[in-house]
Every structure is written in C-alpha cells, then in structure tokens.
Amino acid sequence: MQGADSADAREASTLIVVMPWASLHRPSLGVGILAAAARRVGAGRVDQLYASLEWAQYLMERSGGEITPEAYTHVAERYFAGAGEWVFAAALHGESSWQVEEFTSYTRACTDLDPDLLVRMQELAEGFVDELCERITARGYDVVGFSSTFMQNVPSLALAKRVKAARPETKVVFGGGNCDGEQGEALHRNFPFVDLVVRGEADTAFPLLLAALRKEPEDAERMLRRIPGLCWRKPDGRVIVNPVLGQPVALHQARPPDYEDYFTGLQRTGIDAWVEPELVLEASRGCWWGEKHQCTFCGLNGSAIGFRSKPQDQFLDELAGAVERYRVLDVTLADNILDMKYFADFVPGLAARDWDLRIHCEVKANLTEAHVRELRKAGVVNLQPGIESLSSQVLKIMDKGITGTRNVRLLRDCGHQKITVEWNWLYGFPGEEVADYRAVLDQLPALVHLQPPSGAFRIALERFSPYFEQPELGLVNEGPAAIYSMIYDLPQEELASLVYLFDSTPNGISGVFEAELQRAVAAWEANHAGSTLTYSVTDDGVIVHEGRRGREARDHLLPFAGRAEAFLALAKDRTPVALLSSLRPVGVAVSEAELTGWLDEFVREGWVFVENGRYLALATPTAHPDHMLTGDELRPRVLGGSLA
Template identity: 30%
Template sequence: MGNDLSDSSPLKHQATRCLLVVPPFCDVFMPSLAAHLVHDVLTRSEINTKILYANLIAADLIGFKVYHTLAASHQWLVCERLISLALHKRSHPKVPSATNASVALLIENIKDVFRDAGVDQDAFSVEDILTALDLLEAKFLKEVEVWRPDIIAFTSTFQTITAVELLANAVKSRTPSPPHIIVGGANADGEMALGLRSFMISVDHIFSGELDDQLSQYCRDKSAWSRGITRSKGIYPPYEAYIDYDAFFEQCREYNHPHMDTIWLPLETSRGCWFGEKSHCTFCGLNGSGMKYRAKEGVSAVDEYRHYREKYAPKGFFMVDNIIPKNFFEEFLKPIAALEGVSKADIFYEVKANLSVEEIRLMRDAGASAFQPGIEALSTPLLKHMKKGTSAFVNLRTLFWAKQSGIKCVWNLLARFPNDKENWYQDTLQLLPYIRHFQPPQQSVSKVSIDRFSPHFDRSSDFGIRNIKPAPLYEQIFADVDLNRLAYHFTADFETEFNEDICGLLDLEIAAWRAAWKRRPPTIEAFILDNGGAIVVDTRNTINAADLVVDEFGAVPRLARSDCNESTEEWLISRGLAMRVEGRLVNLIERVHSSGMAHELPFLMQA
C-alpha cells in the first residue's frame, strides 16, 4: 500500500534506538495514530523503535476515571495547569509560581469539569495527582534505563506541552549521558514550533509539520543531531499501510486498563478540508497549515477497516478526518453497510450538515451510532456570517432526520462572533422550545475564541478584530515564554451584540433540553383514529400543556397523505407540530401510526 516515508539510504548508525513516547494527557481509549505511524516509518528505515504509552502509566497511577475526565476536557486548559504545578515543584524556570488564588481557581475549574461530565467532584485531589506525576517520572525513568534509547521522540497534541517538558526534564536532569530528545505533532505546527522552542528547555530538536523522510534521516545520522527546528518539506497524502497497534493493546493490559472492550481505533481516510479550501469557516483553525485536501481511495479504506476489525475487534473507528470525503458514502460506508457475517464496529465521522436522509441512514447502517455534522448555529444569518455553507433549514432537517433514523448528532451552539447581531440569537431562543425532541447540544453555549490558523486570527483586520492576545490562562502555565507563538487560543476586542442576558437565557433553555433528554428523549408521534382524527403524543412539555393533543380536525391524517391546505397548516402550526423556516413549512412530527403500521413523515411539507 501507498506512500513510503522511510529512508532507504545506506545506514550510518545501525544501532540507533528510538523510544517513541505518548505523554499525558493523551486519550487512553484510543491509540496514538501519530506515534504508530512514526513507529512504522522508522522501523521500515531499520531503526530499532519502541512505543511507550506514558499516558497509560499516568492513568493507572491517577485512576482511569479521573484521568479520562481530565483528558476529555478541553476547557480551561486544566491538564496543562496541573502539570505546570508539577514543574513548579521542580523549580522549572519556564513556569510561574503557584499562588493560593491560582490553585484555588484550578480546583474550581476541575470541579466544573467533573460536574459537567457527571463525575463526583470529590473524586480527585490536586495533591494526589501531583503525587501520581512524581511516580510517573520514576516509572518513566526506569523505562528509559531499561530500554537505553539513543533518542526519545515525543508526540504532542492538545494539552500535552507541559507533560512533554516534565518527562524530558526528568531525563535530562536525572539520567547520566541522557539521550537526544525530539518532539513533533500538532503543537509544533507553523510558528508554534518557535513557541515550543522558547519553553522546552529540555528538548533538543523540534519537527514541525507533516511527517516526511527527514525524520528517519535525522534519527539515523547522529552527526546531524542538534538543538534546532526541522520544517516539513511539504504536505502529503494519508499514509497507506496497515499500522501495527499491538504495543498499545499490550500496554493497556500491562497498566490495568479497566475498559478494554471500549477501545476505539483511529482511521485516517483524508487530510485537509475540501470545503475549507473554497470557503474557510471564519472561526476554524483545525487544519493548521495543511488545508489542502487529500483523500484515500474508498477501496483502500474498506480494506483497512476489515483488517483492523479482524485483528483488533475495536468498539469503533474514530475517523480523524476533518471532513468525510464526498465519495465515501458510496465507496466506503456503503460497502461496509453491505458486509455480511461481520459484526460491524461503530464509526464516527465529521461531516457537513447538508446530508440526504439516505446518507444519514447509510452511516447508521454502516455501524455509526453518532456523527458530527458541524451544525454550530440555528440562525441562517449567523451561519452565513461564519461562512458555514449551510442554513437553519438544513441544520434542522439534519437534526430531524437523525432523530428519525436513531443516530446521535454531536453538535454545539457557537456564539459571540465579531459583528454579530443580537436578533440572530433571539431568533434561536424562540426556536428551541419547538425542537426539544431533537438531539440537544453537547453543552451550554460556546463563546468563540480566536484560534490560531483561523481566518479570525490570520485575517483579523477583515473582521474588525484588534488587540489579539494569548488567552489569560496561559499565564498560569508558562513564564518567560513567547506566548504569541506558543498559544493556540486568543482573546481580542471586536464589536458584538451577544450579551450575558441572551447567553443566560440560551443556557437555561439548553440545560432544560439536556435534562429532558437525560430523563427520557422527548418525542412527537401521532396515532390516526378510525374516525378520521388523530391523537398526537407530544412529550416536549414546551408548547402544549398536555402530552396528548387531540386532532378532531383531521390535520395529521391530511399531513400523512401530503394533502395539507391552509387550515391544516394553521392547525399544525398553532400546536407547535409544524413551523415555518425561511418561508418553508416544515413538519415536526417524527412518525405516524396507522392500522398497526408506523410511517415516518417528511420534514419539508411544502417547497
């Protein structure tokens, strides 16, 4: 299979031994695609390479439940702040002094993380976590002593910057003749590599950008080892080779992973974003410097699915793509849905919201229990403002079809955009009671930050954005560091009509919505009676006073026959069973039961 990034030049140092390290707080329910890809490339270059999951060691010491709750949170940079405290204990010169106020705020933020995750807020203590990190260092140093690598390579994504420095510093300060240390990953993309250089005093070399043959060449030639930065020579298609994940599963067993049956595997079928190439969402910085779209062939992805499914039997496949390839409904999902005699794994993809009902059901039939359609808002003017390439009608239709089809939508409401209008959020607030039976957002309203690599950041003047500064929490993590280059999240000044009043009202509505779904997902279903009328079961508890709506008028049977007239429409709208969206009449009843048969109703009642 495909592209070979290994180095086939004559060996200069056959004895080179490389230890690849996955640091805390990386996910412990999925192996690191980056680490195993690098392992495959270096092994093909005849470099003796081993992967060490330091995150699994940390989870075993901290407790998997506490660890996972922290690792799954992207709020308040709690993981970076925790390890910054550990570095402060070691008098590291690049972290600030811990104050009573900063520690108290960290504890409060962690409790909020635990509360939002439904975990006991007293299930952790900062002191216990710091003690566990001390033990992690000792275990890590023992692994280094036993393996005796010439080079240690860390992968760094999301909240792992301080963890890499913690472990690297332990090696450099407490190991005789310490090995050469390098780091790469998303946290080293673009000028962030210079930011890392200003902080990671214990790391020798940084690799920035996508993996290419320079890494294997560097590892093989010890005379080239230096304190510097190597930039990728370009961008590359997805790696096409079967990746060996044995080390992850072996170490899961070694470090007492309590939920081996819930492990997912990462699968990459494309890189970049085909939509972002033509219309970059204003707030999105996820693609970094690799926006150009590159995809595998569908048949190749199906082969990988079958290989990993048979070898590892994962609970599911997490597609790391930023967006599903447009042809993959037909070339990837359809063949998987058609597999016979095979227990299908779950599949999770990020997609655009403008799906057909057939595409949504194809994801479900291929094994997907959820998908992320990038809904972000339920106001067409706001969606146009953020260049999402969708509309309120399309987003609502996706939510309706997902509910009908029994597949979960993962989405959130974003707010506080430069030059937005309050009425966009007011319109959303008025809409929410009608769709209480649709899948709710994952959390309360998310105020948009200014993220590196996004148009808001790269072309800030186009949006009237000024005074861009690294998010204040970085100052609780780093000291004497070039935060303008290291940070990913920023604050800024700009004009906005979003305010705390409308935020509070939206949050209250979302909280009630989520609570209703936690008890039992609301529904709207109709039962046609022999007398030509109907009974509508409406458990939203937002529009109608009772759960049962009696239709003596015969509006629902007419709706089921696609025979609505003006009086029918008025009756349905007055009872919140239909509404007008962008001038189109849409139905909110999921299905109708007649003569012992259930029939799903269309979303659009008229063009």
Template identity: 30%
Template sequence: MPRSAGSPHRGVPAVPGSFESEMATDPLKPVALVSMPTLSARFPSFQLALLKPTLESEGLPVQTFSLFMYFGTQVGWRLNETLSEVYPCMLGEWIWTKAAFGDFAAGDGYFETYRDDLETICEKAGCSLDDLRRLRETEAPAFIDFCMTSIDWSRFGVIGFSVVFQQMLASLALAKALKRKYPHIPVMMGGATFEDDIADEIMKGCPEVDYVHCGDADETLAPAIRRLYAGQSMAGIPGMMWRNGSQVAYAGRAPNLADMNKTPVPDFDEYFYARKEGGYHDYGQAEEVLLPIETARGCWWGVKNHCTFCGLNRAGMEFRSKHVENVIQQLDELSRRYGILDFNAIDNIIAPEYVDQLFQRLGEANTDLRIHYEVRPSLTRAQLKQMRKGGLFSIQPGVESFSTHILKLMRKHTTGVRNLELIKWSTYYGINNLYNILLRFPGETREDYRAQCEVMSKIHHFQAPWAVAKARADRGSPMYAEPETQSVTRLVPSPCYDYLFPKDRFDLNRVSYYFEHEMGNTLEDHEYGEIFEAVEEWQERWRREPRPYLRYRKTWATILIEDGRNGSPRTTAYSDDYASLYEYCADARSLREISAKFEDAGWVGPALEELVEKDLIVHLDQRYLSLALPENPYF
C-alpha cells in the same frame, strides 16, 4: 508499567561522545516513540500507531510507549479521565508544571483564577482542590520518576514524543529527566501541537529538546532519523527544526502528504498491551475501545470557506482522502486483528464520496462495524438513512447555530432549517449528534438569538446540543490570523498560560493555542443569557427519563400525533390531505414546493397556519418542517 519493554535490554550502556557520533556507530538502535499524559485511556494514540509501521517500512526498528495509559494507575482512573477533558483551565497541563519548570506556578493565583472550573472538576472526579495541588507537587514528579526507572532508555538511538492537546508539559518534564541521565540521546518532538511558531518557542525555551518536526511526518521523519544515525546535519530535511550553535535552524514545514493511500494500517498492539498492563482494562467504569482510523486529512470545506472560529488545519487545509477500497481494507484488517468493531474517524471532515460509496458498500455487506465521523450539516435524510445502515453511529457536525444570519457571519454558508433537519433525522435514526451552539459574531442581532430560543422551545424531543459557548479565536483561525476582518481587538493568550509557561523563558503569544479577545459589533454579555438558559433547559430535559417526545403513527390515510414535549401528553389526529401535507413536510419544503405538490389547493394555507400555531410544524428560513418523528422505524 511495561515490564517487558526494557527488561531484555537492561544494562546496555550509553556510548560516550556526541549523539551524532553515537548514532553513526550504531545505525540500528531502535527509535522510542512516546505518548505522555494527560489523555483518556479509552482512545489509543493514533500518532504512535501510524508512525511505528511507517518507520519500520523504512528499515528502522521502533518501540512505542503509551505512557499515558499508566498515569491512571497512580492517580486513579476516574481522576485521569476527568483530567483528560480539555477544560479552559488546562488542568491536564498545569499538573506537570513543577516537573517541567520548577515552582514558578506554585502560588494560589491559578486556583483563584479558575476556582469555579476546578471545583466542577473535583466534583466530577471525586477529589478535592488539595488533591489537585498534590498532583502537581508529588504525583506528577513521581510519575516522571516511574517512567525513568521502568524503561531502559539507554538502548534507544532517538527518543521521540508525539504531542497533541494537554501533552506538552508532561512530555517536556520527561524530556528534561531523560536529558539529565542520557545527555547523548537526542530528543525529538512532533505532532499536531507544533505549529511553526510554537515549535520555535519550545526549541528556544527548552534545551532538553534537540529537534522538532513540523508537518506531516510520513515521508520526512525516516530520512531525518537516518541523518541522525549517520551523524549528518538536518539541513535541507523538510519539517526539521534543530539547533545550530546558539541559534534555532529550520528547513521549513514538511509538505502535506499528497497520497493518503500510502499510509499503512496502524499498529495498536502496544496500546492493547498497555490497556491491560496499566490496569485500565480492569477499571470498573472503563469505556470500550473506540479505535481511531484516518481516512482523510485537511478540510475540503475550509479550502473554500474557512470558518471564522476554526483553528484546525492551519498549514494543512488541502484535502486528501483514501480510496474507498483502501478504507474498507483497513477496517477489515483492524477488526480482524483486534476484534474491535467501533471506530473513530479522526478526519476533520468526511470525504464527500464516502457518504454514498463507502457507506453503501458497508450497508450492502450488512456489517456490524460502527463509525464516528465529522460531517457537514448538509446531509439529507436519505443520506443519513443509508449511512446509518452502513454503520454511522455518531457524528460531529458543524451545526453551530439555527440562525442563517449568524451562520453566514461565521462562513458556514448553510441555513438554520438545514441544521434543524440534520438534528431531526439524526435523532430519528439513532445517530449520536455531538454538535454545539456558538455565540458572539460581529454583526449578530438580538433577533438572531430570540428566534433560536423560540425554535429550541419546540424541539426538546430532538437531541440537545453538547455545549453552548462563545466562539474563541484559536490559533490558526481567521479570528486569530485576520482579527481586523472579524472586529477582534485585544487578542491575548488565555490566562491559563500565565500558569503553564514561565514568562522569562517563553513568549506566551507564540506558545499559546487558546486566546481571549474583545470583539466589536456584538451583543453585551448579559444579552446571551436567554440562549444559555434555553440550551441548558433543553439539555436537562433530554437527560431526563422519560425523554420528551413528539411522534406520529399512521394508518392508511390518518396520522396520530402524540405530543409529550411539555408534560401534558395530547394526541391530535389528521386525515387525508392534512396527513399528506404533514408527511410531505417531513423534509423542509418551501411554500412554492407545497403549492405545486397540492396544486394550489385553498386549504393548504390554513392547514399550514394551524400546524405552525400548534408547534407541530416549524416555519424557518421560508420553509416548513414537520417536527414529529415517525414511529415507523423504516421511514
């Protein structure tokens, strides 16, 4: 635990009276910013790192506490890292229910409902179901005690919690303990979790929370804290929710920050201190740091077409991005300060101008910086090549399907073959591709999935999907907000919330993020079996060594296609026109394009038929795409 955090200030007493009057007498008390479990220790809290210099630029002293970096010290890092993955059962929240709310969820109902998920977690974490029970009964409450005794909280003027996925209940548990000991220190919460209705429900059900900030805090949090310190009302401060007697008052959501160039370079000093002090640095299986950066907010695609299943950017869809020069300066300063070259852009989608301008600059400089981005699947081979040279090493694209019909249903407005091209070339360029296959959309057909399975059987040499799953109606998605347009009925909170929030204190419909539903005009559950099996087989073969391969080498006018996809390697040679045709279809081509290229030659049709029949070319969406990857690394 951060021994130096409170030791110089031990023994500083709390000032009696209301917290408004206390703030007015000591306007320079520091602000504590806290990030609680359950999060992976590999990833710093970007929220703390950004808010610290933001508030300090306004003259407010700040100290950050990455308390999630110490939970693994107590329960073991293997278990902590497993808990940090957001499973359907939300175990990373459930373990804090006793510390936050008492024994309402102490029965076996949770384990009966989620036994399969919990057993999978135990296998991965190397623990038992009884160990999970002990986490809730003893380890989580003990960690709250640990937080209380290791820091002198009395020296702070306000204690703020940043809350993202699986941090709500741990934050409420510590807030409750803090209020019990320091009733005059205001507790404030904020973060991406707090949509307006969730914030209102937390305020109504949790008296330990005095304020919630909703929306971008860049320009409104500092004025709110200054009002606190002056003993003034929050009325009129955008984003602030507060108590007005027995009622909850709200000034409306804070506006989206219009100019992203105003945000400062984040300060990760305390994270690196906690990484060593908490012991993760010495953990044998510790992952290298992937430093978060934020170069844009919102989603330019969602402004035009909000994907039906996407619950992100509910109130902040408007797209804003930093200038390319500012992004480069930030990367330079962070890599100089921390000696880190690997970065995770937490943007929901890459700014279009970065594809060419940013990565061209990085490539021309021959840097060894590596960046992960979320992208549209419309990137071309040439763009991927340039971006790889500029340091793009990982992407999360909106692939979701190889069926153009299903992609239209989910408002993706791309095509199956375009998605296939992206996976082909990201595999070739060694760009880790974290994509998913999604199922269950109104209007889908059996043929949509049969055709996808047929394509998948031919491409085991391309990187496999991260996961296959049915689409959810997450809070904020069109499936949630416009259920009638998506044939959604019986929209109810996920069963896990029955075991996270006491129903006598919370309306689960207003505090939940994940929902379950019924949907009309879709296949029956058993009809998805084939595609689940197809993806699982693909994943298993991709994990196996050696991996399946389909590659070709080229002489002057001959290509040698080596096919090791199905356990019986074979080599096929094509020369002259056939070789030229195969390479021309390296990017998906229509028959019209092919005919024009080869001047309507009579051999083209039979050649395409042969190559498709041998599964060396795929014919999808009226286009032909070669499946073999060039052996030449400079294609």
C-alpha cells in the same frame, strides 16, 4: 512500560511516548502511523510508551483509589480549561508546587473542575515523571520522541527535560499538532533540551530523521538539511529552521497505524477494567469545506487544511484489517470531515459486510436523510456534524454554508435513525445580534425531543483560524489565554508564538440575553429524556403523537385531502410557495390563505420549526422505520383525499 519492558528492549533505538492527557480509550493515531512507517523503512526497533495509561494507573494507586480513570478523563476532556498542562507545570519547572493560589482561583471561577483534586494531581506528577525517566534512560534509547497535541505539551516537556539531563546523548524529538508552524519554532527555541522538532506531517520526515541520526556527523547534517520543516541545532549550537515545503502527504501512501503497544499497555496497567477501547483510523486529512470556506472560528488542521482522502477500497480493507487484528468493534474516524465521495462505494461496501460495528465520524451537517440512513446501515452510531447554531444568520457569520433549518433537519433524521449527535452551541461572533436568536430561542421548547447540544459556549480565539489570521473580522486578540501564564515561565511574546488559544474582547450577545440562551439550552437538556414527537399514517390521515415534556400527551388527527399531505411534505424544509407547488400534484387544492392557516396551526402546536420563511416538520414516523414519508410518496395511494 509498553514494548520497552521486554527482554531485548536494550536493542531498540527509538521510543515514542504518548503523554497525558491523551484519551484513555483511544490509541494515538499519529504515533501508531509513525511507528509503522519507521519500521517499514528499517529504522530499527521502535517502541511506543502509553504514559497516559500509566498516569491513570499511577493516580489510582497513589491516591488509594480516590483518583480514578474517570477523574483523568474529566480533566482530559476540558482542553480549553488547560488544567492538564498545569498539573505537570511544577514538574517541568523543578518546583514542589506551581502557581497554586492563582490557578485555584481561576479554576473555581471559570471551570467545573475540582481545584483540590488538581492540586493533588500536581503533587503526584513529579514522582511519576521521575519514575518514567528512570525506566526510559535505563533502556538506553538513542531517540525519545514525543507526540504533542492539545494538553500534552507540558507533560512531554517535563519528561523530556529529565531524560536529557539523565542521559545527554539521547536525542529528544517533538512533533504533533502543538508543533505546527511557529509553535514548533518557539518550542525548540525556548526549551534547549529539545534537540529536534518536526513541524507538519511527519509520515516521511520522521523515518528520514531516524535515518539521519544514525549517520556520522557530516552525513547527518547533510540529511537533516533536507527534511522539510525540521528545527535542529548544529554542533556549535546554531539553530536551523528548515522551510516547510508545500506538498502534503499523499494518503494512499500512509501506513495503517500499529496499536499493539496500546492494547498491551491497556492490559498491563489494569486500566482495561475502566476503559472500552476504540480503534482510531483516518480516511482523510484536512477539510474539503474549510479548504475553500474555512469556518471563521476554527483553527483545526493548522497549516494542513488541504483535503486528501484515501482510495475507498484501500480504506475499507484497512478498516477490516484493524477490526480483525485488534478484535475491537468501536471505531472512531479521525477525519475532520467525511469525504462525500465515500457514499458511492465505501459506505455501501461497509454496510454490505454486515459487521456489528459502532462507528463515530465527523461530517458536514448538510447530509440528506438518505445519507443518514446509509451511514446507519454501515454501522455509524455517532456523528459530530459541526452544527454550532440553529440561527441561519449566525451560521452565515461563521461561514458554515448551511441554514438553521437544515441543522434541525439533521437532528431529526439522526434521531429517527438512532444516531447520536455531538454538538455545541457556539455564540459570541462579531456582528451577531439578539434578533438573530430570538425566533429560534422561542421555538426551543418544541425541539426537546431532538438531541440537545452539550451546552452553549462563547467562542475562543484559536491559532490558524480566520479570526486569528484576519483581525479585521472583528475579534480583538488580547494575547495568550490567561491560563498559560499560570503554566509556563516565559515572556508574553514567546507565549504568543507557542500557544494555541488566545483571549479576545467579548463580542456578540452578552448580559441578560446570553444568560437567557444558557437557560434555554439547559432546559432543552433537562427536558430531552423521555420526550417524543412522532406520527403515524392511517386510512383517515396522519396522527401526530404528542409526547414532549411540558406539553399534554395526546394524539392529533390531520385528515387527508389537505393538512395531512401538507404536514408530510414538510419532511423536507420548504417555503409556503414551494409547499403549495408540492401539494397540487397529489390532488390537494388549497388557497394561499388556507395554507397559511395550516402553517400557523403547525407552528402553534410546535409540530414544525420555522426560520427565514422555511418550514420543517419535527415529528418522525412510528411505523416506517426506514425513512421519513413525504407527500410525494403518498401520491400513488391518494385518491380523492383518502387512501386507495
């Protein structure tokens, strides 16, 4: 156990537990922030216990090395399958096993998980929870808090129930993403061993709560009433639900997270041999796009979608301090979307420090090539841009505020800068039709050199999303996702208040065409490795180097005074009219009919992507590593159709 293992642990008053299935290679941002905030206001000793790391160690030891941390991560990354919650369901309900037959059938039909492995994990979960409970209660903590997000609910409840039974005077507190809004009320209502639930941001609420719990009953009650969003019980058992007040946390006041206990635990458990740790930091909260145009399927941010970011110099100093303190160069920004203002000072400032960082962050996909280039200079090696689709019509249904062509352009530019891109192809939107996909799918073989999606997935109905809040948008809510009935022993109406995922009537494409989309994406994934499409500029023109799988490897010369300039001008997506206008200043006189012939050739060869009348070149330069060349940049060197 992290801090709780030290000799003076009995003096501590508070323990915050990070249960499975938190990431093994990332510490908990929320817990790190809360621990630092509580210590700052003198809340006594606040320890952190990374039970997630200990569960990975426990699985490996008790299975004789058969269940590795890789198996843990395989389960943890499949949130929509819900298997991680089921693993701890028997421990929560006090049974030796729980819904094994039903869950096994579901898992085989709907996931790529091994049900036999999951059953073995469930058999081990009760002993693990019992051991944790014994160690925690032996230290006599006044408060044991649980940060619950994604699949941490049931594991946390299983341990909390045992702690409360073994030491009733311990105050059990829950918070985190799974406690937002009515979810927090439902959790407090249905699990009486949970004394208090903090709904919403807890930066201020949690230290206030710890202060209140140290007071005499009369003073404590007065203080508890003032904590926004708190669910609590009076001495007579009556439940009080404080209103959530509107003002979100000002991020310039947020404390940098304390991760010492994570790194101590990583070493102590021996999991460090399996894990490359990353620092998790936040520059902002909420979503500046979703604040005005929330994507129809997205429930992230819950009730805290209002966008706020830290002052750029403050966050740069915070990042520098964390890297120096923990000696880790892999950094994940927890932001749902990068503040575009950060390109003014933060991104150049980070690049100027010339560290060997490897940064992951989430962005909106409408970045320019210059933005991508600046991110790479700053150490960004992985982006999650929320691409979701390459069909402009489907993206419009999502309210993404971007076109399919711009998404392809980002994939090309990131590939050129050697930035990996994480994205999923989503489908199943009300109003989408086969025609919205047809032209795009026909061009996927030309995109195999670009980074493919991790797969094509039908959308789920998420709490807090516009589809959930506004049924008139077309997704019919059929109730809590089926997996939850195999996890909880609660009526459907209570599950409907507690859970995040819901089943819905399938919409959009289906049947034969759905299978065609799945096959096309799978072929893209299979053919990506080793595929290239590049170009170089010579005295005679542009040479396109064909190296994509499924096509003959050869070079194509596009001569100057026409096709070369047109091809280079399509580094930016353009309509034929806009392309024609861009060619005249560089001395290329061409008729509309001739230009149409060039574009038809480019499409036929798969050198450009075309959608909604906009054309985009797909190749990247071989001898110009900094950025893509355009026709405009050749203007000073083009005289009479040849290079000066």
